[in-house]
Amino acid sequence: MPTPSNPLEDLAQREYRWGFVTDIESDVAPRGLSEDIVRLISTKKNEPEFMLEWRLKALRHWQKLAKREGEPKWANVHHPPIDYQDIIYYSAPKPKKKLESLDEVDPELRATFEKLGIPLDEQKLLSGVAVDAVFDSVSVATTFKEKLAELGIIFCSFSEAVQSHPQLVRKYLGSVVPYSDNFFATLNSAVFSDGSFAYIPKGVRCPMELSTYFRINAKDTGQFERTLIVAEEGAYVSYLEGCTAPMRDENQLHAAVVELIALDNATVKYSTVQNWYPGDKEGKGGIYNFVTKRGKCLGVKSKITWTQVETGSAITWKYPGCILQGDNSVGEFYSVATTNNYQQADTGTKMIHLGKNTKSTIVSKGISAGHGQNTYRGLVKIAKQARGARNYSQCDSLLIGDRCGAHTFPYLEIKNTTAKVEHEASTSKIGEDQIFYCRQRGLSSEDAVNLIVSGFCREVFRQLPMEFAVEAQKLLSVTLEGSVG
């Protein structure tokens, strides 16, 4: 385990509250990416043939992409080249015997969860949260499965779903984000190790918030999560994803894929609070977060809502979108993205209107402090056949200090004349006058900034489940600590 060896690391470790490393034996694959590695992953996971084939197709496509053009270059982010052959693509805590109860979970692992504030115990039942905890790349504990099973809800790790519900996985995997979608999604398709799977049957309203905590732990292990959520006709599910990562000196690549599918009259809400290690004050270290998240409103009157609070990572590259295929379907995107010090975020959404009378709403709040660079990039596409489509976009940027930047790139592609598309954007600076006003009432500058920022983000926080909203607000204040001198 690393011992803090230089003062810089020391400092960063003190400031990043969730920076700790757990000592658990890992089962680690050799570095690099090849057909052998993909086969190894598939074998380790005891996957059926169709999975291996899918992975290999993705791998070949990725190798082509890597040779031809490499990573996408259009994003407003800058980083040194990533050596994909220097990454470990598979790492799992060594298999243990089947666990009968939580008492059998590795005490050290449980202590880690405690530090993260994720008590894997009865308290969760009281708060109504079932947790499928992903620790590194393999799910180690799943709770409340039985309760959900009574309703016919499947909530398990992705690997488990591949074993127990291969027909569902086969039907929906890649149906929203195909293996050839983009460089990082393709990489994920080839090497993804695990993730979560949820299936809500027809007419069932999931009675609790489903949640998964991701955590990057083993050194140098890129994380390639894959999540698939399917809501059948008339079903409802709200899913929470919260992340913290231990402090690292090197950059860690993270390329997840999330696919959501909503059939007729179904609703899927997906909320994220992302707080991975952002790097230190000089911009050293931190997570590279290249994520592909997309939902498909397949059925009529279906609805998908993305809510995200992005405070961490050195680089965030993320555009949770909705394909509005069913008539009268609704897509929503609510986002708060914060960059401080040398963080970079290029994030936004894609709303693809295909069905008639489809509606989308985009509310994006970008906060930049320090040398942070924050970019909103959003696509609203109204297809020819999408009569009566409507979109409302609002992109607000808040600047703290004068060395940071905010950028807005809206892309509008309208092919139907009945469409109504509105875009509003604003950029403001936290005013000296606002801060002075708060201080004159007895609040410290730090509290004043937190107050102003939370007001700025209110429309987005309102979309989060209560418990999450509180956490998100705390994260924001931690992220912006020291941004006002």
Place this chain on the structure above:
Amino acid sequence: MLTITNLHVRGGNREILRGINLSIDAGEVHAIMGPNGSGKSTLARVLAGHPEYEVTQGTVLYDGRDLLAMDPESRAREGVFMAFQYPVEIPGVNNAYFLKAALNALRKHRGLEELDAMEFMSLVRARMQMLDMDETLLTRPVNEGFSGGEKKRNEIFQMAVLEPRLAILDETDSGLDIDALKIVAAGVTAMRTPQRAILVVTHYQRLLNYIVPDFVHVLTDGRIVRSGGKELALELEEKGYGWLEADQVAGAPAGKA
């Protein structure tokens, strides 16, 4: 309570206050009057600790302590309140939430228990009645979309909740119609106690019909050129500021009348 001695202040590259001397005791109401640009608002803002000004000379003692050495929030916590001439909007932040945070910051500093939502609301309701304020203003974002009169009323409402020892009203009358002015003035008058000092900065005598001051000071070009009782305000109303400026040019000494 407050002793200002030979206060010189610079702002925006020029000297705005050029040697202010003023003493205010608990229980007193002082009015500072003067023409536009005379430095009235600067004096109010310097006392509150606005960062845009630089004090180049002089001292300000508040209960014997060096007020100028305290940061703005410490002054507030020690009981200095300023009603802003232009109250600031804070979008998305609920007015009640803001005021509760402020009140609890003051209470915490004084070693008092923080008020919970219920206790806070009962305190707030009583104060709102006093100022004839619409209760919906509580749930709206701080000053956002408030009319000019609502903003000013909100300032005095905050003052009534925070109960300062030294209240500074910076042109609270500007932008108020006569009905609103009477309500605001009645609110301020109701807060006159033997423990509290009030400093009213105003351009017009009108406000002083309703908040009757114990002392009136006339500020011209960064100096107090005349001090007197409430009748000085009336005299000014009649003769205009030009009267004193002419006086000053003629060499009349500035000071207590």
